[in-house]
Amino acid sequence: MSLLKIYSEKNSTSFLKKRAGETKFGEKVSFVKSLEDLKNHAAKYVLLGIPEDIGVRANFGNPGTSKAWEAALGSLLNIQHNHLTNAENVILLGEIDCETQMKQAESISKEEIHYAEELGGLVSQIDDKISLVIKAIVEAGKFPIIIGGGHNNSFGNLKGTSQALKKPINCINFDAHTDFRSLEHRHSGNGFSYAFVDGFLAKYFIFGLHRNYSSAAVFNSMEKNSHRVNFNLFEDISVNQKLSFSVALKDAENFCCNENFGIELDMDAIEMMGSSAISPSGFSLNEARQFVSYFTKNENASYLHICEGSPSAGVFPNQVGKAITYLVSDSIS
Numbered sequence: 247m248s249l250l251k252i253y254s255e256k257n258s259t260s261f262l263k264k265r266a267g268e269t270k271f272g273e274k275v276s277f278v279k280s281l282e283d284l285k286n287h288a289a290k291y292v293l294l295g296i297p298e299d300i301g302v303r304a305n306f307g308n309p310g311t312s313k314a315w316e317a318a319l320g321s322l323l324n325i326q327h328n329h330l331t332n333a334e335n336v337i338l339l340g341e342i343d344c345e346t347q348m349k350q351a352e353s354i355s356k357e358e359i360h361y362a363e364e365l366g367g368l369v370s371q372i373d374d375k376i377s378l379v380i381k382a383i384v385e386a387g388k389f390p391i392i393i394g395g396g397h398n399n400s401f402g403n404l405k406g407t408s409q410a411l412k413k414p415i416n417c418i419n420f421d422a423h424t425d426f427r428s429l430e431h432r433h434s435g436n437g438f439s440y441a442f443v444d445g446f447l448a449k450y451f452i453f454g455l456h457r458n459y460s461s462a463a464v465f466n467s468m469e470k471n472s473h474r475v476n477f478n479l480f481e482d483i484s485v486n487q488k489l490s491f492s493v494a495l496k497d498a499e500n501f502c503c504n505e506n507f508g509i510e511l512d513m514d515a516i517e518m519m520g521s522s523a524i525s526p527s528g529f530s531l532n533e534a535r536q537f538v539s540y541f542t543k544n545e546n547a548s549y550l551h552i553c554e555g556s557p558s559a560g561v562f563p564n565q566v567g568k569a570i571t572y573l574v575s576d577s578i579s
Contacts, residue, residue, distance in 0.1 A: 249375045253277060253340040261323045272323025274333035281379070284386035287337060291578050292388045294379065295319070295341035298372055300351045301398025302522045302554070304365035304433035310556030311522055312348065314513075315341060315394035317557040317567030322574055332578045337388070342375050344395075366431025369398050373432065376402025377409065384410035384548065391574055392551040396434035396522065397425050399553060400510050404441040407508060407548050414448035415548060416507035417441075418498050420537050422456040422480065422515045422525060424464050434522070434554075439467075442474075448505065451498045452477035453537065454484075454515055454529060476501050480515075484529065491533060495540050506548045509541050511573065513555040519569060520560020531569055535576050542577040550577050 258272045276289050284292065295315030302311055327333050347368040354364050376392075376399055383390045384407050392403060400417070408415050419425070419438070427435040429443060441447035455477045468475045478497055482488040489497070513521040517528035529537075541547055552573055557566040 247375065248343040248346070250281070250379055251340045251343050252279065253338050257340070258319070258323055258338060261319050263324050269327040270323060271325045271327050271331055271333045274327045275323070275336045275338045276334070277338055281382040281386075284337065284383060284388055289335050289337045290389055291336045292383050292390050293336060293338050293574070294383070294390055294392050296344065296372075296376065296392060296395035296399050297341055298344040298348060298395045299522070300347060300365050300372065301369045301396035301432065301434040303351065304362050304369055304398070304431060305396070305435045306362065307396070307434060307522045308556065308559065310558050311394060311396050311554055312344070313557050314555035314566060314570065317555070317564070318393050318570040318574070321564070321567035321571040325571060325575065330579060331575060336578060339383070342372065342379060344372055347371055362433065363431040366433055369432040372399070373402045373405070377406035380406025380549065381410045389547070390549040391577060392549065393570060393574070394555070395553055397421070397510070397512055397553050398432060398434040398437050400425065400437035400551060401432070401441050403508055403510075403549055403551050404446045405444070407506070408446040411506055411548070413506075414446055416449040416502040416505055417447055417510060418451045418453055418502050418507060418541060419510040419512070420453045420515050420534065421510065421512040422454065422528060423459050423512070424452050424455060424468070424477070426450070426464055426467065426475070448474065449502050450475045451501045453494065453498050454478065454480040456480050480528070491536065495537065499541070499544070503541070503544050503546055506546050508548055509538065509550045511538060511550070511552050513552065513566070513569070516569070518561065520556050520558070520566040522554045522556050522559070524559050531572065535572055538573050539576040
């Protein structure tokens, strides 16, 4: 099984747009030849892409999240290198090898009775790859920044980090949805519920949940597990203003951040952002940046995953890559 396409400087060259008198971020990031080499590298942050949208399709969503990694690189590698952007502390590792699974997904007809279940089987294969790579990164003492794919990939992130740390970890998810749905075939809507049941996810907080997109069954499930699953509502923060944004951040921090935790950010939660489920109502990009900046500074933060971005779904296609770039630069600055 091919796990990972490891990048070299040659992979970044096609993205770079050099200018005389300037040094771009992509000219200063580092590369490694193997996962083992991470242990001996001084840089803290490891960039990893997941170019897939199978989990979204298995959840009957719109494809396109497979393109977020490429869009992000096109923007991120071309921001300026200076004393504030911190490129020397970044390793551009590469991407999870999803090529075989993506090709197999294309061959499955939507007319097949078990279409979603067959896609779910491919999602499970990608789960295995992600968890192995994330485990190696965290064991090397690094902080993974994972870009792309659907929110199904939260499972591999949590599993790999949990196995590396040899304990279940907590998670804070900036999301309009819980992705805590039933344990049917694997898809983008049940990564957290699978991680919870399988013992990789200890405590789970959903930041800015939209009341319109969570079923009564999901609310009941969270209520039954309220000592381990909590949330605040988007409507309480941004519509009814029962909570300030800063208090909402503190609530999530108090629930999850006393132990190792992962940071998940679904771009669906950002208003009018190109994503698999683009929404006219949501947080601003600046609020998403505040969220990422706030939690990545915590000493117990173990990874950041930016997912569900779909460049072709936005009003301005190049904005998804730029948005991800802001979030990445906020996490490493």
